[in-house]
Amino acid sequence: MSQRRVVVTGLGATTPLGGDVDSTWKALLAGQSGVRLLTEDWRELLPVHFAARVATEPGDQMERVEMRRLDRSEQFALVASREAWKDAGSPDEIDKERLGVVVASGIGGVITLLDQFVNLNEKGARGVSPHTVPMLMPNGPAANVGLELQAKAGVHTPVSACASGAEAIGYAYEMIKNNRADIIVTGGVEAAIHQLPMAGFAAMKALSTRNDAPARASRPYDVDRDGFVLGEGGGILVIEEYEHAKARGAKMYCEIGGQGLTSDGFHIAAPDPDGNGVQRAIKFALQNSGLSTKDIVHLNAHATSTPAGDVAEANALRKALGADADHVAVSATKSMTGHLLGGAGAIESVFIVKALQERLAPPTINIENLDPAVTVDVVRDTPRQLPAGDIAALNDSFGFGGHNVVLAFKSL
Amino acid sequence: MALSQADVLAGIKEIVEEVAGIPAASIELGKNFTDDLEVDSLSMVEVVVACEERFGVKIPDEKVTELATVGDAVNFIVNAAA
Numbered sequence: 261m262s263q264r265r266v267v268v269t270g271l272g273a274t275t276p277l278g279g280d281v282d283s284t285w286k287a288l289l290a291g292q293s294g295v296r297l298l299t300e301d302w303r304e305l306l307p308v309h310f311a312a313r314v315a316t317e318p319g320d321q322m323e324r325v326e327m328r329r330l331d332r333s334e335q336f337a338l339v340a341s342r343e344a345w346k347d348a349g350s351p352d353e354i355d356k357e358r359l360g361v362v363v364a365s366g367i368g369g370v371i372t373l374l375d376q377f378v379n380l381n382e383k384g385a386r387g388v389s390p391h392t393v394p395m396l397m398p399n400g401p402a403a404n405v406g407l408e409l410q411a412k413a414g415v416h417t418p419v420s421a422c423a424s425g426a427e428a429i430g431y432a433y434e435m436i437k438n439n440r441a442d443i444i445v446t447g448g449v450e451a452a453i454h455q456l457p458m459a460g461f462a463a464m465k466a467l468s469t470r471n472d473a474p475a476r477a478s479r480p481y482d483v484d485r486d487g488f489v490l491g492e493g494g495g496i497l498v499i500e501e502y503e504h505a506k507a508r509g510a511k512m513y514c515e516i517g518g519q520g521l522t523s524d525g526f527h528i529a530a531p532d533p534d535g536n537g538v539q540r541a542i543k544f545a546l547q548n549s550g551l552s553t554k555d556i557v558h559l560n561a562h563a564t565s566t567p568a569g570d571v572a573e574a575n576a577l578r579k580a581l582g583a584d585a586d587h588v589a590v591s592a593t594k595s596m597t598g599h600l601l602g603g604a605g606a607i608e609s610v611f612i613v614k615a616l617q618e619r620l621a622p623p624t625i626n627i628e629n630l631d632p633a634v635t636v637d638v639v640r641d642t643p644r645q646l647p648a649g650d651i652a653a654l655n656d657s658f659g660f661g662g663h664n665v666v667l668a669f670k671s672l
Numbered sequence: 673m674a675l676s677q678a679d680v681l682a683g684i685k686e687i688v689e690e691v692a693g694i695p696a697a698s699i700e701l702g703k704n705f706t707d708d709l710e711v712d713s714l715s716m717v718e719v720v721v722a723c724e725e726r727f728g729v730k731i732p733d734e735k736v737t738e739l740a741t742v743g744d745a746v747n748f749i750v751n752a753a754a
Contacts, residue, residue, distance in 0.1 A: 323693065324693070325691075325692065325693030326693075328691075329714075386721055386724070387721070389718065390714040390715075390717035390718060391714055391718075394714075
């Protein structure tokens, strides 16, 4: 079998910055924050009173009856996949046995689970919706997208906490490489802005508590960062085998060169300060893609704004890229979107595809004083022009459990 | 409390529209829930629970399978409430 190449042919997103890719990308380049005070009364239960809710409610684009059978994470998946599928040219005539779906979520339908538990306690078992299980299962977002598109090559949901979205795209990439499919709708979503998961993250001291300035709270690499900001939404890519895309005359954004996957074997939640697992994941992604550190001009960092995580990652990037880190424009877009958990690696992959297309690395906002321990070249406040010619970029994502995923993208 | 057939039909129309998104105008006594109205098995459970709450009746699970048409459901509820 000849080497099968994988290209990106469609993008979709619903994020705290916009209801689609265009509005999100514009707000991202403008350095806007999607973080706001929560309006719900339950915020008073928590030490954290803010989060990054989606800019556009799914109800603006969906019928009420459809909405009530879907968990919020599933609604995000359908909204973003419809945009991505349309962007890919709505190729409905393709062989559905060669169409796959790989969509992840870090936590699954947690809001449904908790709401239905309230129903059970208040109304008894008859009060629990018959849609509960299909709504709370973590594969629900993937399954609903697969049903809508009648995908028959396989519908999958890798779960690795905050690396889930990136892992999904990597899994989809492998499916095309290995000739299981020709076209795949892939990405990640999350809908966990609810008092219980937020209380759990707060109990870990993982969330920022900057209640007096929510829009300034997500500040990767700043010396005064104090935790991440929970976000919601999702990103979806249509990826496709190169010859398949060419034959149907599809627009091609860029190529997915390959991926690197490792695990830390260190701690359930803390990053390995040595960053060995991250370094190896970068090395494997480069090898797998036929790239060297010299080719990389941009990296969308995981950088969640936690005190330990940002520096551990930056150190690992410096070690893995060596002197070539000097020409890598590092963007920490969670400073604007918040942390979408299982959706993070997916929207950040959408951002990389846009960055390669427009040759612009998005900014990192809220760095008032750059942490001196950070030795990578961070794009601050305004977008940075990327070079002309053949370029490549990396997206790294890490998840509780010690999961490391690095995806490599190349211009075409 | 006695319920009239017309009251129950009107209530079922509202419930089926709410749960399954089927326009109330197309819901008639002779329509089959599954074949004509395309109410799937999960939505049918919701319809049953909503009818129980609204009309104050119990619809046992073994009876649900016998309620093929809207008219079957109306008759069952009118009799159960009588």
